Amino acid sequence: MQVILSQKEIDQKITRLAHQIIENTFEQETLFIGGICGNGIQLAHRFKEIISKHTNQNIVVFEISLNKQEPWAEKIELSVAQDSLKNGYILLVDDVINSGKTMQYALVKLLEQATKAIKTVALVDRQHRRYPIKADFVGISLSTTLKERVEVSLSNEDSYAYLK
Secondary structure, three states, X not given: OEEEEOHHHHHHHHHHHHHHHHHHHOOOOEEEXXXXXXXXXXXXXXXXXXXXXXXXXXXXXXXEEOOOOOOOOOOOEEOOOHHHHOOOEEEXXXXXXXXXXXXXXXXXXXXXXXXXXXXXXXXXXXXXXOOXXXXXXXXXXXXXXXOOOEEEEOOOOOOEEEEO
């Protein structure tokens, strides 16, 4: 197991990503941050915390619940009314993008409503795409083998990302 991001590095990446988001969304009155269940929603809340300190934007964080292994097997749920996203500027957040499958299915759910824009945010981008997803905001890009796996643990005391 090889640590690729320490607690300090993860905090730095999250802060940098939040500031990039501010630079690119400052004209938006309301920003919707949709975190994919698990680490994605934790990251979404951390982004909201940082962005709220530096802007007057109204930030709505919501969770996207789906089966990550077989997203087509169960209904994808949002923790906000879907119509509240109409014409909204949405950030779709997850910890790791590998094949793009999870983000693709979440994106399809979000596209059931007319939106102003949808941008993707990932702490780690592995670049092994099988789906047409591109990360707009990335903490770190890694070149890995298909057999390797990236795990991210986000806790307030001991966050880390490692390759196994």
